[in-house]
Amino acid sequence: MTDTFEKPPEDISMLQTLINHLVRDRLALIGIVLVVIITGSAILAPLIIPHDPNKLNVRHRLKGPSSEHFLGTDQLGRDVFSRVIMGTRVALKVALISISVAGSIGLLLGMLAGFGVKWLDNSLIIFFDTIRSFPTIMFALTVVTLTGPSLNTVILVVIITSIPVYGRIVRTQTQAIVNNDFIMAEEAMGAGKIRIILVHILPNVIGPLLIIASMDIPVVVTIEAGLSFLGLGVRPPTASWGTILNDGYSFIRNTPWLVIAGGAPLILTTLGFTFLGEALRDVFDPKLRREV
Amino acid sequence: MVLCVKDLSVNFKTPRGLLKALRNINFDIDAQQIVGLVGESGCGKSTVINSILNLLAYNAIIEKGSIDLQGDNILEMSPQQIRATRGQRVSVIFQDPMTSLNPVLSIGRQMMDIQYRDKMSTTDKKNRIIRMLGRVGIADAENRLKSYPHHFSGGMRQRIAIAMAMMMKPALLIADEPTTALDATLQIQIIDLLKALQKEIQCSILFVSHDLGLVADFCDQVIVMYAGEIVESGTVRDIFHRASHPYTKRLLECDPARIKEKTRILPTIPGEIPDLVALGKDCIFVDRCPIKQNNCPLTLPPLEELAPGHFVKCHLSRVRRDG
Amino acid sequence: MLYYLIKRIGVAAITVVIAVSLLYGMIHAVPGDPLSIVLGPRATPEMKAALNERLGLDKPFVVQLGRFFINVIQGDLGTDVFSERPVSEIFFGQLPYTAGLVLLAIGWSGLLGIPLGCYSAVRRDTLIDKLTGVFSVGTITIPSFVVALYALLVFAVWLRWLPAIGAGKEGDLWDQFIHLILPSFAVGLGWVGYLARLVRASMLEVLGENHIRTARAFGLGERKIILTYALRIAVLPAVALLGVGIGNMLSGAVFAEIVFARPGVGKLIYDSVITRNYPVVMGSVIMTTIIFVFSTTVADLVSAWLDPRIRENL
Numbered sequence: 001m002t003d004t005f006e007k008p009p010e011d012i013s014m015l016q017t018l019i020n021h022l023v024r025d026r027l028a029l030i031g032i033v034l035v036v037i038i039t040g041s042a043i044l045a046p047l048i049i050p051h052d053p054n055k056l057n058v059r060h061r062l063k064g065p066s067s068e069h070f071l072g073t074d075q076l077g078r079d080v081f082s083r084v085i086m087g088t089r090v091a092l093k094v095a096l097i098s099i100s101v102a103g104s105i106g107l108l109l110g111m112l113a114g115f116g117v118k119w120l121d122n123s124l125i126i127f128f129d130t131i132r133s134f135p136t137i138m139f140a141l142t143v144v145t146l147t148g149p150s151l152n153t154v155i156l157v158v159i160i161t162s163i164p165v166y167g168r169i170v171r172t173q174t175q176a177i178v179n180n181d182f183i184m185a186e187e188a189m190g191a192g193k194i195r196i197i198l199v200h201i202l203p204n205v206i207g208p209l210l211i212i213a214s215m216d217i218p219v220v221v222t223i224e225a226g227l228s229f230l231g232l233g234v235r236p237p238t239a240s241w242g243t244i245l246n247d248g249y250s251f252i253r254n255t256p257w258l259v260i261a262g263g264a265p266l267i268l269t270t271l272g273f274t275f276l277g278e279a280l281r282d283v284f285d286p287k288l289r290r291e292v
Numbered sequence: 293m294v295l296c297v298k299d300l301s302v303n304f305k306t307p308r309g310l311l312k313a314l315r316n317i318n319f320d321i322d323a324q325q326i327v328g329l330v331g332e333s334g335c336g337k338s339t340v341i342n343s344i345l346n347l348l349a350y351n352a353i354i355e356k357g358s359i360d361l362q363g364d365n366i367l368e369m370s371p372q373q374i375r376a377t378r379g380q381r382v383s384v385i386f387q388d389p390m391t392s393l394n395p396v397l398s399i400g401r402q403m404m405d406i407q408y409r410d411k412m413s414t415t416d417k418k419n420r421i422i423r424m425l426g427r428v429g430i431a432d433a434e435n436r437l438k439s440y441p442h443h444f445s446g447g448m449r450q451r452i453a454i455a456m457a458m459m460m461k462p463a464l465l466i467a468d469e470p471t472t473a474l475d476a477t478l479q480i481q482i483i484d485l486l487k488a489l490q491k492e493i494q495c496s497i498l499f500v501s502h503d504l505g506l507v508a509d510f511c512d513q514v515i516v517m518y519a520g521e522i523v524e525s526g527t528v529r530d531i532f533h534r535a536s537h538p539y540t541k542r543l544l545e546c547d548p549a550r551i552k553e554k555t556r557i558l559p560t561i562p563g564e565i566p567d568l569v570a571l572g573k574d575c576i577f578v579d580r581c582p583i584k585q586n587n588c589p590l591t592l593p594p595l596e597e598l599a600p601g602h603f604v605k606c607h608l609s610r611v612r613r614d615g
Numbered sequence: 616m617l618y619y620l621i622k623r624i625g626v627a628a629i630t631v632v633i634a635v636s637l638l639y640g641m642i643h644a645v646p647g648d649p650l651s652i653v654l655g656p657r658a659t660p661e662m663k664a665a666l667n668e669r670l671g672l673d674k675p676f677v678v679q680l681g682r683f684f685i686n687v688i689q690g691d692l693g694t695d696v697f698s699e700r701p702v703s704e705i706f707f708g709q710l711p712y713t714a715g716l717v718l719l720a721i722g723w724s725g726l727l728g729i730p731l732g733c734y735s736a737v738r739r740d741t742l743i744d745k746l747t748g749v750f751s752v753g754t755i756t757i758p759s760f761v762v763a764l765y766a767l768l769v770f771a772v773w774l775r776w777l778p779a780i781g782a783g784k785e786g787d788l789w790d791q792f793i794h795l796i797l798p799s800f801a802v803g804l805g806w807v808g809y810l811a812r813l814v815r816a817s818m819l820e821v822l823g824e825n826h827i828r829t830a831r832a833f834g835l836g837e838r839k840i841i842l843t844y845a846l847r848i849a850v851l852p853a854v855a856l857l858g859v860g861i862g863n864m865l866s867g868a869v870f871a872e873i874v875f876a877r878p879g880v881g882k883l884i885y886d887s888v889i890t891r892n893y894p895v896v897m898g899s900v901i902m903t904t905i906i907f908v909f910s911t912t913v914a915d916l917v918s919a920w921l922d923p924r925i926r927e928n929l
Contacts, residue, residue: 027749129626130633133908135866138884138900145888145896146641222758226870229760230885245764249874256768263761270756278752345832371837378834386832391825394844395924405843406833440923456833 028279034272038265042088051079053086054237062255072257074247080261083239090151090240091269094224095217098155102162103213109163110170111201115178124171128164136161140227149232151224158220169212173205215277218270225266241266293360294463294496295321295344300357302339302348309569310353313339314520317357318595321464321496321513328511328528329500330543334565336520337500341468343367344382344498346374362463379406383457387469389449393441399452400437406456424455428485447478451485458489465490466498471506479503483510504547508532516540519565519576522595526602536598536609538583575607583608619919627912632684634904638897639683643676692898697890702898706880710902712782713879716871717864719795720803721857728807729853732814733846736822747811754808760870763801767874770797780876798875802867806860810853817849848922855918858911865903 041048050070057077064072071080113121131139140157147153177183177200186196227233228242229249236243241262248258300317303310314336321327329337342348344359346366359366361381366374386392394402403421410417418437425433428451441449450470457465467486471479483506490497501507507514507528514531516524516539524537535541539561546559563580566572574590575581584590586608593607686692692702735744754762771779783791821827822845830844869881876882880899887895919925 027752126629126633129630130637133630133634133904133911134900135862135903135907137866137869138903141869141884141888142638142641142896142900145891145893148891218756226758226760229870230873230888232888245761249764252764252768252772256772259764259768263765266761267757270758271753274752274756347828347831375834375836378832380834384829384832386825386829388825392829394826394830394848396848396922397844405830405835405839408835408839442924453829 025279027275031272031275031277031279034268035276038088038269038272039092041085042092045085045089049079049082049085051082053078053082053239055079062251062258064255064257071261072255074244074258075251075254078239080244080258083244084241084261084265086239087241087244087265088269090228090234090238091221091224091265094151094155094158095220098158098162098220099213099216102159103166103209105159106163106166107170107205107209110167111174111205113167114171114174115201121171124164124167128168131161131164136223137226140223141232144227144232149227149235151234151238154224154227154233158223162216162220165216166209166212170205170209173208174201177201177204211277211281214273214280217273217277221266221269221273293320294323294325294362295319295498296358296360297340297344298358298360300340300343300359301355302343302357303353303355304349305351305353306569311568312520312571313352313568314343316595317522319515319522319525321498323463324490324494324496325513326490326497326499326511327513327515328507329498329515329517330502330504330507331517332502332543332565334519335517337517338468339520340517341384341466341498341500344464344466345378345384376409379462380409380460381462382464382466383460383462384466384468385450385453385457385470388473389446389453390473392453393449395441398438398440399444400439403437403452403456403459406460420459421455424459425452427489428452428455428458430455447474447481450474450478450482454482454485454489458493458495461493462495464496464498466500468500469502471503472501479506486510504532504544516543520568521576521605522603523577523606524602524604526599530599530602534599534602536602536604537577537606538581538608539577542582575605577606619925620916623912623915627908631905631908634908635684635687635901636680638901638904639680640676642893687901692901693894695892695895697892702895703902705883705895706899706902709878709880709883712877713865713868713872713881715791716795716798716802716868716877716879717861719799720806720864720867721860723799724803724806724810724860725853728810729814729846729850731807732811733818733841733849735811735815736818736849737841739819744815747815751808751812754804755812757805759801759805759867760874762804763798763871763874766797766801782877782879794875794877798868798871798877801874802864802871805867806863809860813853813856814846814849817852818845821845821849851918851922854921855914858907858914861910861914862907865907 050068055078057073059077060069060073061075061077062073063069066072069079069081071084074080074083109120109124113124134142136157139161140154143157144153183196183200186200224233225240225242225245228240229245230242231246234240234243244258244262245266248256248260248262252259297317297319300314301312302314303312305311317336317340319327329340331337339348339352342352343354344361344366346369348354354367357367361377364373364377366377369377393399397405400418400421403424404414404417407417407420412420421437422433425436430436430448430451436443441452444452450473454470470486471482474482486497487510499507499511511528514526514528515522516531516537518539524531524535524540526534531540532544535544542559542561546561548558561580566576566579573592575584575588575592578584578590581588588607591607593605595603595605596609598604598609690703692706694701695705698705731747735747738744767779770777777797778794781794783794827840827845830840835844865881868879869885871877872879872881873885880903884896884899884903887893887899
């Protein structure tokens with residue numbers, strides 16, 4: 001279907017087309033760079049931090065950036081820059097663990113549900129809609145009230161709220177494949193259900209799942225940071241961007257640098273992974289735009 | 293002369309390159325004339341229509357040519373002028389009645405909106421709508437003004453579309469395959485309706501179709517297009533009884549309605565339409581032409597007048613005529 | 616239409632029932648004595664006995680659940696352990712503040728996001744469109760509490776243009792409005808981007824449809840086509856998602872109320888979480904869930920009603 005515009009918005013020259021590509025790719029480029037930096041920091045953290053992130057130095061508390069402390073110090077004199085770098089580890093660890101666990105379980109449940117295990121299918125849908133009826137933070141807060149704050153609680157909550165999301169996507173993709181005639185042909189030829197799942201369904205659903213999972217990383221990082229900011233996630237003295245923000249909030253009138261330092265990596269991480277995820281999705285499966 | 297298309301050439305910018313959709317299109321439509329435009333899918337019929345309405349996609353380039361509607365060149369009109377022309381001097385009926393009306397607005401509303409240029413009272417406009425709907429066969433029109441398109445069947449929606457198009461008494465009506473989406477009985481009804489309305493309103497009609505039977509029945513003149521060019525044009529008799537271009541002849545042969553004996557195998561024209569991006573300088577039909585081996589030079593033929601009013605673009609037609 | 620209505624409400628009711636059961640059941644899922652968990656470390660034996668009596672914790676789970684439901688339907692969401700006030704009273708006392716915040720956030724995000732999306736679709740691939748695209752992705756992704764903190768830093772602490780804390784003087788509407796500006800900005804910003812993207816995609820799809828071509832072919836003015844013929848259809852998905860937006864913003868409100876030290880449901884829940892005051896948390900979250908499910912259902916129904924095809928088809 002051709003779009004019909006009376007007046008073309010701008011003369012779309014060849015140059016413009018190229019720029020379009022570059023902008024789109026530029027975002028992907030920025031995404032890649034950011035992701036590399038963040039992941040690199042997480043991996044190399046102990047090697048690149050200039051100071052011990054937990055080392056107290058109360059005489060030099062709440063100082064602004066200097067050559068010794070790139071982002072200043074917090075209320076206990078600890079080096080903020082080092083704490084930010086260590087925070088990378090927390091963020092990515094939570095993301096990695098919760099997404100892999102939720103993804104695996106979601107993959108399994110989704111495939112089974114889509115493949116035709118009716119009761120599982122119905123349960124998954126009910127489960128999904130129920131979990132979605134809580135705003136995630138509310139659910140996390142409820143759990144934390146009962147179990148007490150800890151990083152593991154955060155991971156658990158994220159896993160529980162993510163499984164239905166992944167499960168649903170896998171289920172839809174599985175159903176789409178199962179409805180193809182060639183599956184029936186395979187079954188007619190005697191292929192067992194397990195074989196069908198492994199050979200035909202799995203390779204085709206893993207792709208979209210990975211893309212959705214990678215786009216979920218910023219969401220998970222945000223949840224962890226949010227809960228840690230509320231004091232309900234990571235336990236002190238561990239450094240998380242959320243706890244840095246919490247400190248920054250308490251001392252916002254003394255120094256703005258804590259808030260800036262805590263927020264910046266969050267912004268960069270979420271943007272970086274999102275740009276990258278969107279680029280991946282556009283390249284591999286534009287249909288996914290409709291999924292969620 | 294209601295419509296005069298001269299040397300119209302339209303290209304589209306695509307990722308693969310420049311697609312030459314229309315090349316040197318020339319035809320006229322006289323007052324009260326019904327002209328049929330036939331050709332297979334992708335031959336450029338839609339582009340011709342969109343050009344006349346100046347509704348081309350934003351990646352379209354009009355390389356050259358003019359489209360004169362009652363003396364005014366549409367391609368040189370300002371946006372305001374073109375908006376004044378559309379729905380007044382030229383109007384359209386589209387192919388798919390199920391999707392060509394706005395689903396969330398009542399038909400009364402839509403038919404009222406297109407009259408926005410007229411300085412009549414609302415009551416007068418409303419009465420005009422009711423009269424027109426009644427004229428096309430919508431029963432109890434007054435009470436149905438608040439109805440939505442999905443309340444009507446496909447055939448009735450097409451009638452509403454005809455009512456909309458004819459209500460403004462255009463000089464030229466463009467009917468873009470108006471019966472293709474309808475079943476056979478409805479087709480005849482719609483064509484009869486168009487015939488009657490054409491006589492009343494005395495407009496010209498450009499009737500685009502790939503149904504040769506309907507064209508033969510309805511039209512005075514016929515234009516045959518192939519891959520962006522006009523290969524033959526003339527009166528209905530010229531085309532259907534004295535077809536000269538090999539494509540036209542094959543089209544007629546392949547028309548299922550003309551096939552006399554029962555057969556399982558319907559004739560087709562082997563091959564595909566050429567790539568309009570990587571266009572050569574040869575005759576456009578060279579890949580699929582069944583008679584080119586008779587010493588055809590294979591180059592792009594000029595448009596020649598075989599007989600008064602009967603134009604053909606084929607080297608061998610000249611030969612046949614002369615020889 | 617009636618059938619659709621009943622079905623939709625039915626689904627919503629079931630969802631709420633399951634959610635509430637889940638919330639209630641969690642006290643048993645966690646290791647430990649349910650009474651201590653609910654009442655927290657400050658519980659006295661009398662309080663425990665009273666709670667035991669009320670909830671009937673010695674009876675089978677299903678009976679407990681049933682009694683709890685009956686209570687909820689009658690408006691009894693439990694009692695605050697410490698102040699001994701009914702949770703419903705506490706919750707509804709705080710609700711107006713949050714409601715004002717969320718409504719204002721939705722209002723301004725809709726006012727900005729929908730036209731932005733519409734404009735981007737009509738002026739596709741121009742600089743504005745591309746900038747809006749980047750802006751949308753950015754605002755959707757950046758956490759709302761980071762926005763809140765930065766806004767606080769810039770506008771309240773540095774520039775001192777707007778107040779940093781509180782909800783403003785009681786009875787002084789203007790003062791209260793001033794105090795709402797920064798929080799509603801923080802809460803609504805993400806939604807602006809989301810709406811812009813959604814409306815843009817929706818508009819592009821609608822603009823490509825045949826009936827728009829018809830409208831153009833009849834010479835209708837561009838503004839009329841975009842606003843009356845296209846946007847009216849394109850905006851429907853956004854209406855349907857309004858309910859989800861409310862849920863989204865309720866979460867954002869938790870952070871906004873804490874950052875800006877405002878009273879409200881978010882602050883209430885947070886304070887209760889810190890003090891392990893489970894009845895308040897549970898009651899409040901139940902109410903929030905009900906509000907959320909209610910608003911998604913209403914949003915769905917409204918968007919269905921706005922489309923005459925659906926309105927009458929059922």
